[in-house]
Amino acid sequence: MQLVLYRGEASLPESISGLAVSNRYIATAQSSGVIELFSNPHLFSLARIDIGMRDIQTMEFNGDVLVIGSLTQGIAYVDTLTMAVKKEKKEGVWKVLCRQKQELVIYSLVEGGSEVFVNGSFVYRNSGYISAACFGQNRNEYVLGMYDGRVIKIENGRATMDIILDKTRGCTEAVMDIVHIVGDEYGCCTMEGSFHVIDVNQRVVKQTISVRNSSLNTMCTMGDKVFMAGADSRIICYTKAGKYYRKESQDDVCYGDCLFMRESNGNIVVASEDGTLTVVHLHKTEKRLVLRKYPTHPVAYTNDKVYSAAKEEMSIFNVERPDEENDSIRSKCIFKHIAKSPILDIKSLDSLSFIRTKEGVRAYEYNHCNTAVNMLAQIKGTVIYHTIINRRIWCVMEKKKRLVLTVVELDSNKDAVVPEPKEWILTEIGVSFVPTHITEGRSECEVLISGSDIILFNTTDNKHVQISSKETEYFLGRLSNNRIYGVGQSIKAELKDSRILTVFDLKGKKLEETGMVFKTPIMDIQVLNKEIFIACQNEIKILEETKEIKTLDVSAVIDGICVDNKEIFAMQRPWQFTQQKLPLQVFKEKYGRR
Numbered sequence: 001m002q003l004v005l006y007r008g009e010a011s012l013p014e015s016i017s018g019l020a021v022s023n024r025y026i027a028t029a030q031s032s033g034v035i036e037l038f039s040n041p042h043l044f045s046l047a048r049i050d051i052g053m054r055d056i057q058t059m060e061f062n063g064d065v066l067v068i069g070s071l072t073q074g075i076a077y078v079d080t081l082t083m084a085v086k087k088e089k090k091e092g093v094w095k096v097l098c099r100q101k102q103e104l105v106i107y108s109l110v111e112g113g114s115e116v117f118v119n120g121s122f123v124y125r126n127s128g129y130i131s132a133a134c135f136g137q138n139r140n141e142y143v144l145g146m147y148d149g150r151v152i153k154i155e156n157g158r159a160t161m162d163i164i165l166d167k168t169r170g171c172t173e174a175v176m177d178i179v180h181i182v183g184d185e186y187g188c189c190t191m192e193g194s195f196h197v198i199d200v201n202q203r204v205v206k207q208t209i210s211v212r213n214s215s216l217n218t219m220c221t222m223g224d225k226v227f228m229a230g231a232d233s234r235i236i237c238y239t240k241a242g243k244y245y246r247k248e249s250q251d252d253v254c255y256g257d258c259l260f261m262r263e264s265n266g267n268i269v270v271a272s273e274d275g276t277l278t279v280v281h282l283h284k285t286e287k288r289l290v291l292r293k294y295p296t297h298p299v300a301y302t303n304d305k306v307y308s309a310a311k312e313e314m315s316i317f318n319v320e321r322p323d324e325e326n327d328s329i330r331s332k333c334i335f336k337h338i339a340k341s342p343i344l345d346i347k348s349l350d351s352l353s354f355i356r357t358k359e360g361v362r363a364y365e366y367n368h369c370n371t372a373v374n375m376l377a378q379i380k381g382t383v384i385y386h387t388i389i390n391r392r393i394w395c396v397m398e399k400k401k402r403l404v405l406t407v408v409e410l411d412s413n414k415d416a417v418v419p420e421p422k423e424w425i426l427t428e429i430g431v432s433f434v435p436t437h438i439t440e441g442r443s444e445c446e447v448l449i450s451g452s453d454i455i456l457f458n459t460t461d462n463k464h465v466q467i468s469s470k471e472t473e474y475f476l477g478r479l480s481n482n483r484i485y486g487v488g489q490s491i492k493a494e495l496k497d498s499r500i501l502t503v504f505d506l507k508g509k510k511l512e513e514t515g516m517v518f519k520t521p522i523m524d525i526q527v528l529n530k531e532i533f534i535a536c537q538n539e540i541k542i543l544e545e546t547k548e549i550k551t552l553d554v555s556a557v558i559d560g561i562c563v564d565n566k567e568i569f570a571m572q573r574p575w576q577f578t579q580q581k582l583p584l585q586v587f588k589e590k591y592g593r594r
Contacts, residue, residue, distance in 0.1 A: 001567060003540075003552055006301075006319065006329060008559070008573045011310050013275035013295040018059035019260035020066060021269050025080060027066055028277055029056040032311050032342045035068070037080065041267055041279045042489045042499060043293045043521035044475040046436050046451075047384055048344050050358035051076055051085050062098035069093035075105065083384050083434060084401040099135045104142065106130050116142065116154070124154050132178045132188065136200075143200065145175025145188050153200050161203045165196050177219045181226060182240070189216035189228050195238065197245055207244050211236055218261040220268060227268060227282075229258035235268065237282070251288060253280050267495050281495045289495045293521050294537055299559040299571045300348035306331065306571060307353050308559070309343035314355065316366065334368050347388045352376065352410075354388055361386045361395055363410070377408055379421070389440045389447065396435045402427070403434065405449075407459070422459070430464045431455050437476045450477035454486050456506070467508040472500050480527035482506055487525050487534065501534070501546055514546035526563045533568065535561045540568065 018029035037047040058069040066078040097104040114130035132145035149172035153161035173190035184201035193212035214231035224240040233254035256274030275295035300307040316335040347354040363377035385396040433452035449455040453468035474486035484504040498515030520537035
């Protein structure tokens with residue numbers, strides 16, 4: 001068996017326009033409107049959806065509900081348990097904050113000024129532009145940061161404090177973010193690169209620190225430690241020493257401008273302009289821990305054809321094998337397919353491709369000679385996940401606030417669609433989670449469903465076997481040689497913990513288990529004979545049962561792999577942001593700086 005590296009075309013990554021973090025999930029929104037859901041902290045990909053909302057500006061978790069705000073299309077609520085979406089049309093959403101079932105929304109008004117609503121009720125209006133906010137110590141107490149360099153405290157709908165951050169400057173300092181630190185102290189960062197400590201009880205600015213000569217975009221806190229970052233991608237930490245805050249450390253974590261930063265269980269989650277999502281644990285004395293997820297594109301590979309998508313465009317490449325063993329493979333773009341909305345995922349079979357968008361799943365057959373396209377099947381609706389097993393399209397769909405498993409068969413002779421697809425409500429077949437992975441079972445009528453537990457489901461008699469663990473969540477699963485392989489993380493996982501590979505028998509009895517360390521998030525698991533292939537973004541591990549045989553370091557970003565008896569075909573892209581460019585442009589003028 002040989003490793004074949006297919007180097008695809010380079011493309012500019014999408015910027016991240018929103019970040020939300022809960023104890024269980026990490027969610028991001030891309031500039032195209034695509035929303036991705038990951039596990040916290042090991043960044044297993046759980047869902048990739050498009051709810052049709054553009055101009056996303058802000059995101060926040062409110063319990064199990066993901067609240068998404070758009071400047072032009074209002075607010076959307078995504079239930080992470082069922083993926084049901086509810087929308088409220090009100091333009092101008094600038095920021096959403098949630099705490100203990102309280103939902104604070106800042107609206108930017110067309111006629112000028114800003115309004116603050118809490119749980120749908122009007123609280124405050126200002127003729128200026130409110131650019132940042134945070135909850136106060138007490139109920140009905142909020143602290144607002146203004147674009148003209150003022151900080152306002154609101155109590156019961158009235159402004160009880162209104163101070164200017166720096167009266168000595170010849171210009172105003174736009175507040176980019178504001179956080180509660182300890183006691184009556186709040187911290188805010190500005191577009192001018194300053195960090196201000198405010199005592200809302202004494203109504204004074206206690207301390208002003210010129211941190212950078214470029215914009216500070218975001219902040220978060222851990223106790224009396226304040227972390228901030230921005231146009232200079234380094235994370236700077238200030239901690240309280242006596243009465244004042246002093247610089248404790250700075251860490252070069254991001255490759256692009258840092259746009260969002262959140263604290264989660266002692267970790268810091270960072271989203272940057274180049275589309276990278278980073279989870280970092282900053283030790284004061286020990287080596288820091290970093291898990292970085294680079295942007296990926298939907299890809300598929302069948303019959304020497306590579307299907308690769310970026311936003312709404314999918315390209316089909318014909319792969320030409322080299323005549324000599326050491327020569328590189330060549331590829332030629334033979335077809336381009338433009339969809340109406342961003343392509344979320346691609347699967348392929350023979351000469352067919354199965355494309356998932358917000359409209360549903362469509363199966364296409366391509367005639368490369370006359371560049372003709374024939375649509376063979378269409379599944380309309382909100383499809384959360386889809387795959388192809390034995391000429392059957394398996395889909396997880398959201399219908400009437402319930403998750404449904406749908407299967408559509410393609411006739412083996414005429415490629416015609418069976419008129420009536422089969423459907424099962426997931427909760428009725430033992431699936432109490434959102435599936436993230438579906439693979440084939442022992443026969444055509446059996447599938448393996450993963451997402452938190454593992455369910456072996458027989459479609460003939462509607463019986464299922466549930467494989468679960470009190471300590472582990474399984475997001476990827478495979479069945480081979482009457483053994484079930486599950487890959488996941490501990491339910492109370494920390495960043496330092498290993499990813500987990502567990503082997504079960506068909507009745508769910510645990511046979512073996514091992515921990516694995518990866519540099520980047522795990523993307524896929526494939527099993528061939530007795531060998532297990534686990535791929536992350538920059539390496540492939542090969543195991544026999546639970547014993548590691550070999551690690552293949554492939555450096556650039558892998559989008560997907562395909563394993564058969566002859567080769568491991570890895571599809572990767574040259575991504576220019578996987579290495580830091582030096583020198584750092586610390587004093588680069590950005591975000592409207594003079």
